[in-house]
Amino acid sequence: MNSLQSRFAYGTILLLLLFSVALAGFLDRMFHQSQRQSEENRLRGLVYSFISSMNVDKNGEVEVVLPEVISDDQDIVVAVLDGNQKQVWRKGQVDIPRTIPEIGQWDYRHLRKQNHASRLAFGMEWEGDNEKKWKYTLVIRDSGKIYRDAMDAFRKNLWTWLSIGCLTLLTLQLLLLRLGFKPLKQIADEVFEIEQGKQHKFEHEYPSELSPLTTNINSLLRHERGRQMRYQQSLDNLAHALKTPLTAMMNLSQQKEIDASLSKELSEQIVRAKDIVDYQLKKAGTVGKSPFAKPIAIRGIVEKISRSIQKVYAHKNLDIQMQMDDEVTVTMDEGDLFEVIGNIMENAAKYGTSKIHVRMSGNELTVEDDGPGFNEEKIQSIVQRGVRQDQRTEGSGIGLSVAYEIISVFGGSMELAKSHSLGGALVRIQF
Amino acid sequence: MKILIVEDDSKLLTQLTDRLRSEAYAVDQASNGEDGLHLLQESPIDLAIVDLGLPDFSGIELIKNARKKGSMVPVLILTARSNWQEKVEGLEAGADDYMVKPFEIEELLARIRVLLRRKGGWAQSILTCGPITMEPSTHTVTKKGKKIELTSYEFKVLEYLMTHAGEVISKTTLSDHIYEEDLDRDSNVMEVFIRRLRKKLDEDGKLNPIETIRGEGYKFTLKREG
Numbered sequence: 001m002n003s004l005q006s007r008f009a010y011g012t013i014l015l016l017l018l019f020s021v022a023l024a025g026f027l028d029r030m031f032h033q034s035q036r037q038s039e040e041n042r043l044r045g046l047v048y049s050f051i052s053s054m055n056v057d058k059n060g061e062v063e064v065v066l067p068e069v070i071s072d073d074q075d076i077v078v079a080v081l082d083g084n085q086k087q088v089w090r091k092g093q094v095d096i097p098r099t100i101p102e103i104g105q106w107d108y109r110h111l112r113k114q115n116h117a118s119r120l121a122f123g124m125e126w127e128g129d130n131e132k133k134w135k136y137t138l139v140i141r142d143s144g145k146i147y148r149d150a151m152d153a154f155r156k157n158l159w160t161w162l163s164i165g166c167l168t169l170l171t172l173q174l175l176l177l178r179l180g181f182k183p184l185k186q187i188a189d190e191v192f193e194i195e196q197g198k199q200h201k202f203e204h205e206y207p208s209e210l211s212p213l214t215t216n217i218n219s220l221l222r223h224e225r226g227r228q229m230r231y232q233q234s235l236d237n238l239a240h241a242l243k244t245p246l247t248a249m250m251n252l253s254q255q256k257e258i259d260a261s262l263s264k265e266l267s268e269q270i271v272r273a274k275d276i277v278d279y280q281l282k283k284a285g286t287v288g289k290s291p292f293a294k295p296i297a298i299r300g301i302v303e304k305i306s307r308s309i310q311k312v313y314a315h316k317n318l319d320i321q322m323q324m325d326d327e328v329t330v331t332m333d334e335g336d337l338f339e340v341i342g343n344i345m346e347n348a349a350k351y352g353t354s355k356i357h358v359r360m361s362g363n364e365l366t367v368e369d370d371g372p373g374f375n376e377e378k379i380q381s382i383v384q385r386g387v388r389q390d391q392r393t394e395g396s397g398i399g400l401s402v403a404y405e406i407i408s409v410f411g412g413s414m415e416l417a418k419s420h421s422l423g424g425a426l427v428r429i430q431f
Numbered sequence: 432m433k434i435l436i437v438e439d440d441s442k443l444l445t446q447l448t449d450r451l452r453s454e455a456y457a458v459d460q461a462s463n464g465e466d467g468l469h470l471l472q473e474s475p476i477d478l479a480i481v482d483l484g485l486p487d488f489s490g491i492e493l494i495k496n497a498r499k500k501g502s503m504v505p506v507l508i509l510t511a512r513s514n515w516q517e518k519v520e521g522l523e524a525g526a527d528d529y530m531v532k533p534f535e536i537e538e539l540l541a542r543i544r545v546l547l548r549r550k551g552g553w554a555q556s557i558l559t560c561g562p563i564t565m566e567p568s569t570h571t572v573t574k575k576g577k578k579i580e581l582t583s584y585e586f587k588v589l590e591y592l593m594t595h596a597g598e599v600i601s602k603t604t605l606s607d608h609i610y611e612e613d614l615d616r617d618s619n620v621m622e623v624f625i626r627r628l629r630k631k632l633d634e635d636g637k638l639n640p641i642e643t644i645r646g647e648g649y650k651f652t653l654k655r656e657g
Contacts, residue, residue, distance in 0.1 A: 240484045240511040244440045247533035251446040254536060267535070274533050278513055285514070305515065308522040312529065314549065335516050342515025 005181045012173045020166050024158055031154050035147050036118075040108045043120035043140050046070055050078060050138060056126045060134045062089040075143035083135040092141075097121050100137050116144035116151075183210050190214075197294025200225065235285050242277050246270055282402045286336055286409050295329035296337055298365070302358050305342050309349045316354055320345075324360035330431045336406050341365070343399035344427045355422055365429045368419035373426075400427070407431075432547055432591060433457040433608045435479040437467030437493065438509065439486050447480070450536050455570065455583045455590070456543075457611045464488040471497045475607035476504050478546055480539075483510040483521060491517075491524045498525035505546040509534075544568055551594035553655075558593050561653035563632060563640060565593055579631050584609065588624045589632075592641060592651040601648035625649060 050070060055063045062080050070076050070091065077092030085096060101107040101123040111117040119141040126134045183206050193199045201221055202214040252258075253266035299322065306320045330337060344367045348356045352369030359366045400416075407414045412431045419426040434456045438444040441462065448458045459474055461467035464485040471479055471493070479497075483490035494506055506526045510517060513531040521529060527549075528542050544567050548556065558565040562575045570586055572579045581589065587609045592600060602621050609621075625641055632640050642650045 236484075236512050239513070243511040243532035244443055244484075248440070248442045248446055250533045251443075251450070251536050270533060278531075282514070304519045304523060308519045311522055311527060315545065335514060338516040338519065339514060342518070346515075 004184070005177055008177050008181075009174060012177070013170060016166055016170055016173070020162050024162055027158055028151075028155065031158075032151065035150055036110050039110070039118045039142065039147055040120065042146075043108070043118060043142060044106070046076065046078075046140055047120060047122050047138055050140065051124070054080075056128060056134055056136075058128055058130060058132070060088075060128075060132075062136070064089055066091065075145050077141050079139045081137040081139065085137070088136070094139050094141050095119075097139060103135065110147075111144070114144070116147045118142045118144060118147065183207055187214065194221070232285060235281050239277065239281050243274065246274055246277075279401065282339065283405055286339075286406050295331045296334050297326065298328050298330050298337070298341075298360055299324050299326050301334075301337055301341055302345075302360075305338070305345050306358075308342075309345055313349045316349065316352075318349055318352075318356060319354055320356045320358065322358050324358070328360050330363070332410060332431065336410065340403045340406050340429065341367075343403040344429075347399050347427075348425065352422075352424055357419075357422060363431045365431065366426060368422045368426045369424040370419075370422040371424040373418050373424045374416050403427075403429075432477040432587070432594075433459060433475060433611070434543065435459045435461065435467065435470050435474065435476045435504075437461045437464065437479065437485065437490065438482040439463060439484070440482075447536070447539075450540075451543075454540060455587050457587070457609055459611060464490070464493045468493050468496055471502055471504060472500055475604065477550070477608060478543060479504050479506045480543075481506055481508050481526070483508055483512070483517065491521050494521065494524045494526050505550050507539075507542055507546060541568070547594065553594070558590075559656040560593055560596050560651065561638070561640070561656075563593070563653060565590060574632060581628075581631065585624055585628055585631070588621070589628055592649060593655075596651040596653065596655045599644050599647050599650045605649065 046069065049067045050064070053065050053067050057063065060082070064080075070078060077094050078090065079087050079094035079096075080089040081096065081100070082088045085100060087094075087096075097107065097109070097119065099107060101121050103123045103125045105123050107121040107123075109119045111119060119139065121140075122138045124136050124138060126136055128134065186204055187202070187206070187210065190199065190202050190204065194201070201218045205211075206214050250267060250270045253263050253270065255263075258266070302322055302324070306322070310318050310320065345356065345358065348367050348369035348371070351371035353371060355370040357366075357368045359368075404414050407429055410431070412429060414430075415428040417426045417428065418424075434451055436444060436447050436451070436458060438447065438460075439462050444460055444462060448460055451458045459470050459476065461470055464487045467479070467481065467485070470476065481490040481493055485493070490508055490510075494508070497504070497506075505528075508521045508526045508529045509532060510521070510529060511532045518529050527546055530539055530542065544556065548554075548558075548567075556566070556568065558567070564573045565571070567590060570581075572581055572586070572589065588605065591605060591608050606621055625643075629641055632638065638653070640651060640653050642652045644650055
């Protein structure tokens with residue numbers, strides 16, 4: 001359960017269920033007490049009716065003309081006990097209470113275990129015409145059907161409305177949660193877009209609680225982008241500032257007035273300086289694994305570089321064959337990708353005769369040529385800085401070293417081998 | 432052949448100009464993009480060397496603008512930034528080749544010759560028309576294997592005519608591609624060059640390599656090979 005919204009949702013459901021159960025229990029208890037009171041009051045009314053219809057003769061014999069309200073009600077049973085708790089009159093079967101109320105006292109019992117029946121006992125003293133007094137206990141019992149019917153109806157209503165209420169509250173709560181978490185989800189979506197390189201900053205308006213965060217991140221991104229641009233610009237300016245005078249020096253070194261051996265030495269040192277500058281600047285300019293790199297379609301880059309190489313090496317009439325799907329992408333800085341593929345393909349064009357095969361399978365890029373191939377003993381040294389395969393061929397000699405360096409910084413791997421299909425060099429890169 | 436150099440570094444500009452002139456090329460110079468674009472559009476340039484790091488606008492913009500306005504002049508870019516993205520951008524913008532600074536001038540000259548040859552539709556580095564052979568890299572002209580001594584201007588005229596063998600070249604066009612922008616031109620001098628060339632190339636008068644087309648110009652009549 002990693003989602004905050006899910007956590008809140010499950011928490012809300014649990015709380016709502018607990019609250020509903022507690023509320024239902026409380027209301028059930030309250031209604032039960034109310035029903036008990038109501039039942040006691042009803043039984044008292046029946047007791048008064050019964051007493052009003054009761055008569056005791058001079059021998060203490062009880063005579064009753066039952067009122068309709070009792071006689072018609074099958075659920076009501078009545079018993080009259082004398083002072084010795086002996087039944088002297090009854091309607092139906094009544095269990096004798098264990099405790100007999102004093103004269104003038106009431107004793108009401110809700111008999112939960114007896115199907116919620118109710119029993120009311122009343123202690124009374126009857127004074128006959130001869131001023132003789134008889135003590136009686138009137139016991140009246142209801143079967144509990146009224147109570148049960150009322151409770152059943154109440155509970156049915158209670159749970160129906162409670163369920164409706166819960167569902168409504170839950171729906172509203174989930175909607176509120178969704179509404180409340182919408183800005184967070186939007187932030188996550190925008191961060192993903194920024195990571196994919198599809199946008200450069202947070203573009204939506206956010207609530208006051210979140211806007212300081214997005215504004216600050218935007219400032220950071222702007223600052224970082226600006227810093228990177230200034231850095232690249234500085235590297236470019238440095239390259240221009242260093243290499244233009246180096247070109248002038250190289251031309252000067254080749255003038256006729258300068259001694260041939262000195263000229264050769266000077267040229268070598270200038271080329272060395274140029275190699276170091278090139279290598280270090282390219283190394284410094286490598287972006288490597290950037291969290292903001294966007295997926296780049298590799299075919300587009302290979303096609304552009306192929307066109308460029310075919311133009312520059314037009315005299316070789318290059319036959320470049322590509323084998324890769326349009327949608328294959330590599331999440332890498334575009335400049336780095338250009339540098340890696342450009343250097344490797346140019347190497348193939350420079351040393352190959354006329355055929356270059358570029359193949360992308362999964363995350364593996366292979367470039368093969370029909371040139372002399374790598375010298376087995378020197379394969380390792382080629383991926384070291386500035387080692388050239390063929391001093392006679394123009395080139396900085398750092399192309400493969402730069403590609404190797406970039407791929408290493410990116411976290412991939414580069415392997416040099418012999419091409420079995422074309423017979424020349426094979427460079428295999430795992431992105 | 433006239434070459435335009437657009438380079439903001441005055442030292443390098445002078446060095447390149449001197450060397451190209453010593454190789455019998457006419458050179459026009461520009462130290463910024465605006466002047467370079469103007470010359471590329473207005474002057475009869477055969478090849479342009481453009482530095483990408485210009486002070487007013489980038490060399491890539493210059494090439495894009497020139498191509499947009501219909502210029503088909505071969506362009507070789509010079510760049511200090513050896514990154515591939517920029518090279519590809521320059522070549523896609525319309526450049527034909529690039530050189531990363533610092534470079535050896537001999538390599539630059541070789542690239543220039545390749546581009547000029549390619550522009551003229553020549554596949555080989557040695558131009559051969561009938562019995563006459565020209566090797567631009569060594570400034571050597573031979574007839575049936577026998578070397579012919581030519582002055583720098585005679586070589587320039589012959590190179591242009593041979594590169595465009597079979598085409599009628601007006602005297603003005605020939606002058607435009609031989610002389611630099613700010614040089615005074617005397618039309619009679621061109622006639623003198625042609626006369627001298629005819630004499631050196633066709634001593635016995637049987638070959639007639641350069642034909643005068645009345646009212647139009649000159650045509651190198653020998654069939655090109657390669």
